[in-house]
Amino acid sequence: MVQKLIEISIRNRYVVLVLAVALFIWGIFAVNKNPVDAIPDLSENQVIVFTEWMGRSPQVLEDQVTFPLVSNLQGIPKVKNIRGSSMFGMSFVYIIFEDNVDIYWARTRVLERLNYAQRLLPQGVTPTIGPDGTGVGHVFWYTLDAPRMDLGEQRALQDWYIKYGLQTVPGVAEIASFGGFEKQYQLVVDPVKLQFYNLSLMDVMNKIKANNNDVGGRKFEMSDMAYIIRGLGYLKNKEDIESIALINYNGIPVRIKDIGSVQMGGDLRLGIFDENGEGEVVGGIVVMRYGENADKVIKLVKEKMKEVEKGLPEGVHFKTAYDRSDLIDAAIDNIKEKLLEEMIVVSLIVILFLFHWRSAISIIIQIPLTVAISFILLNAFGISSNIMSLTGIALAIGVIVDNGIIMAENSYRNLAEWQEVKSKKVKIQK
The missing domain is CATH 1.20.1640.10 (Multidrug efflux transporter AcrB transmembrane domain)
Structure with missing residues (x-):
């Protein structure tokens, strides 16, 4: 031959x-x-379902979230295995598909089942699908060099400007933010005053929710002009929260500032992100989409970072923490x-x-x-x-x-x- x-x-x-x-x-x-x-991608062909229910114990999440999801996701075709994991305030369900299954077909099938499983979960609990990336999809890490800004301002800049700009790059599944403080309004309530005015924490929460809202009106014409009436009620600063009326006590309105104090603070953190032992930093992780060209995605991200950097405040720049293109x-x-x-x-x-x-x-x-x-x-x-x-x-x-x-x-x-x-x-x- x-x-x-x-x-x-x-x-x-x-x-x-x-x-x-x-x-x-x-x-x-x-x-x-x-x-x-x-790095060769040897990870399993999986779809991750993430559910957040803050303040609940792992046992409650296992019984009311993880178990109903796992039970209803088992009938999906071409599934090899389903794994569930519950922890404080969070639930993870991993659906492992066969290796020859298209990842986007698998995500569509999972979404169909989640629409049905939603009614079995507690009110206000919504499961979400993780990004269409893999375990080796973290191709680029960056941090912010902003010596004049505190960690809260840096995290706000990352979450509300930089993240949205870099997510438009082709091949990027997600920009995962890390470090800093997520800003929030914090209400410190005096329990003695609540008891004095016969109020509960749910009363306070419902009043704040009801006052943080815009309402629509109607249109009317006057002097050959058309006017649209609407009520502006969104909270813009902590003074607006302090002025919210709770009840009427002997003809005098009781406001939020009468039963506690409002302050600007950071959300609860379970860890910090330190860079080379020099202190905390804020940054993001670029997660590559499944099956994309890592070298091409990194180059496009770097080009986009140059454009995004033009809109950053004076003195703020990007620093590269990890770049797989070097390898x-x-x-x-x-x-x-x-x-x-x-x-x-x-x-x-x-x-x-x-x-x-x-x-x-x-x-x-x-x-x-x-x-x-x-x-x-x-x-x-x-x-x-x-x-x-x-x-x-x-x-x-x-x-x-x-x-x-x-x-x-x-x-x-x-x-x-x-x-x-x-x-x-x-x-x-x-």
Whole structure:
């Protein structure tokens, strides 16, 4: 079989040459199309359902949130396993699909079931689906260099400006904020005054909710002009909260400031984010979308950060905390160096032992051609260019070179023997 294949290739050398050139061109396009990453994605094909119910114990969340969700999500087709986890104030459900299932088809099926499972959960509890990223999707981390701003102002800038700007980058699934304080209005109530005015905490909460609202009116015409009436009631500062009336006590309105104090503070934190032991910082994590090109996404994020930085307050700049493109570039540079080194070494060895430059060229041509064809196969099987795959290609180059040297040396030996036999026949005839 191999001998016939070699004979056909020798007799149709131009056809073989055209096929080699076509495969090489196809391989170049495959190299540009193949996703580039540093770490192979070996995570499971999963969809995460997250539910928040603050203040509840893990047992309450397990009974009233996690168990109903797991029970109703079990009927989804092509599901391998469903795992539930409950903790203080939060519930996580992991739906593991088969490896050949499209991730967006899986997310659609989960959403359909969640619409049905919503009625089984307590009032006000809404489950949400996590971002369409993977466990290795954290491709870029950044922090804010803002020495003139406190941590609360930095977190507000991150959540309400920077995050929305970077989320528009193609291939980004989520910008996860970290560090700092999430600003909130805090009402410190005096229980003695509540008891004196016969009020409960629910009365106070309901009054604040009812006063933080805009109401619509109607349109009327007067003097050939049309006017739209609406009531403006959204709270804008802590003074507005302090002025909310709770009850009427002996003809005198009792306001929020009469039963407690309102202050601006930060939400409860379970940890801090410290940078190199130099203090707390605020920043974000860029989560790449499933199946995207990590190198391309990072480049687009950096370009977008330059645009977003123009709108930041004076003295505020971005600092890079983690950039996977450095590892990606190092892996690509390594394979390029290996290719060049092996081409040079092979040429010297073949020329030194065979003294035949055409044999050296035939072996050198095999290396880039084989690498180009390997990228065609990587795209066909959905494998990205990462440390594992590129290392495999680099190791395989040695086998390719060995085969080329053995074939060239064997051909050279057979030709020499054939010439020797032919010369003997000529002498006998004479």
